[in-house]
Amino acid sequence: MIAGHWEVVVVGGRIAGASTAWALAPYAERILVLDASRPTAFWPQQSTWDRAGNLAWAELGLLETVLACGAPRTYGDTQRIGDDVVERVYPREDEHSYRMSLPREVLDPALLAAAQSRGNVTVCRPARVRAITIDGGRVRGATVRHDAIDSRLTCDLLVLADGRLSRNAQRVGASAYRVVESPWFALLAYYENLPLPTDRSYFSLQDRSVLISTPCGDMRWCVALDLHQSLIDETGRHPGRAYERMVRDDPHLRPAVAAGRRSTPIGGAGRLRMLRRPMSGPGWCLVGDAGYHLDPVTAQGTRAALVTARILRDRVADAGRAAGADLTGLTGERDAALDADWAYTERIVRG
CATH class of the missing domain: 3.50.50.60 (FAD/NAD(P)-binding domain)
Incomplete structure (x- = not known):
């Protein structure tokens, strides 16, 4: 009670x-x-x-x-960033210095x-x-x-x-x-068994979009996309379809997701x-x-x-x-x- x-x-x-x-x-x-x-x-x-x-x-x-x-x-x-690739290491200030x-x-x-x-x-x-x-x-x-x-x-x-x-x-x-008010639409899905490092994340910053891959469990990754509403309006493409296309076309993620598998639906929210x-x-x-x-x-x-x-x-x-x-x-x-x-x-x- x-x-x-x-x-x-x-x-x-x-x-x-x-x-x-x-x-x-x-x-x-x-x-x-x-x-x-x-x-x-x-x-x-x-x-x-x-x-x-x-x-x-x-x-x-x-x-x-x-x-x-x-x-x-x-x-x-x-x-x-565009076609340029930069490898970054986070500053080691103390034992809490990680993501x-x-x-x-x-x-x-x-x-x-x-x-x-x-x-x-x-x-x-x-x-x-x-x-x-x-x-x-x-x-x-x-x-x-x-x-x-x-x-x-x-x-x-x-x-x-x-x-x-x-x-x-x-x-x-x-x-x-x-x-x-935010013009960004956020989407994500989870993937398993990707041949990617487990101690590094990946960010692709392109025109009005940010594609991110982050390890989040035992052989599990979250692949997320922040998509500007203006890009959705211009293309007329459903955000879920835009997510699939950008993951498929990304030179870093394309071979990885082809070798693994997506384990959840694509979810997201906008406006x-x-x-x-x-x-x-x-x-x-x-x-x-x-x-x-x-x-x-x-x-x-x-x-x-x-x-x-x-x-x-x-x-x-x-x-x-x-x-x-x-x-x-x-x-x-x-x-x-x-x-x-x-x-x-x-x-x-x-x-």
């Missing part, structure tokens, strides 16, 4: 939600994570980060969980399992918030649909980690105060919006894409999600308990911490 009182209720069980539940567990007696997806869900997404992301995982105490997912560490890449990529259907369950291992974190899925209870201007709880039954619960803190399209953010009054919403209000807080969504073209979103989870954890840790923690001023703290990532991504998006 999920009805009753919980110190913290987290809506969303992916990177931001699972990491937040893990991070807040020492400061709450009972935490409930509500996730709308089923345990067998497949998401055509990957998570990619570099040294800054590794440090963010380490700050939350989740780096070992991530490393146990088995993705190779990459220490350099091959870049093709990693993981399929979300591998990473997200691992993070959720880590949160549950705390002992005071309960996961309920599939579950959807149908209404949020607000009394005296403060969030007090929610009505949740699970197993075709609506349950009412109360909480001291409601954490929304339910993505950029969060309806619950609107329900608590967290409207976007900064929005940037995304970068956005900023307030991070907190009376009885609620937004983490991850729900409050701060960066276009995936620069692969900064994972670190942004972890930074927001860490900022909330630190504020709760200062109070000693999740109940009664003062969450004022979190929006400015978050925006200052992520301003460089936002500026870099917006510059790429606006082109």
Whole structure:
């Protein structure tokens, strides 16, 4: 039964939600994570980060969980810009100086399992918030649909980690105060048994497109394409067909994919919006894409999600308990911490 009182209720069980539940567990007696997806869900997404992301995982105490997912560490890449090819090696500053990529259907369950291992974190899925209870201007709880039954619960803190399209953010009054429309369409698929290095990635930067190949598991690669909407409009070609053609015509990837096999359908999304919403209000807080969504073209979103989870954890840790923690001023703290990532991504998006 999920009805009753919980110190913290987290809506969303992916990177931001699972990491937040893990991070807040020492400061709450009972935490409930509500996730709308089923345990067998497949998401055509990957998570990619570099040294800054590794440090963010380490700050939350989740780096070992991530490393146990088995993705190779990459220490350099091959870049093709037009017809020119450049081999790069990443600077070795410390033991965190590498990049990693993981399929979300591998990473997200691992993070959720880590949160549950705390002992005071309960996961309920599939579950959807149908209404949020607000009394005296403060969030007090929610009505949740699970197993075709609506349950009412109360909480001291409601954490929304339910993505950029969060309806619950609107329900608590967290409207976007900064929005940037993106002209990029992101696509990807996973491949197996490619005859490619496992410690290097590949980037092909061409006219209004970026084709990327990254090792992301045991003999598994993610091949992703960022495609500018203007190129789609000019050619009239379906983005999926454009993906197939560009992979097939690429001199580096063509022989590799011919020797291996594609193991998933091509997935993707376009016409995304970068956005900023307030991070907190009376009885609620937004983490991850729900409050701060960066276009995936620069692969900064994972670190942004972890930074927001860490900022909330630190504020709760200062109070000693999740109940009664003062969450004022979190929006400015978050925006200052992520301003460089936002500026870099917006510059790429606006082109």
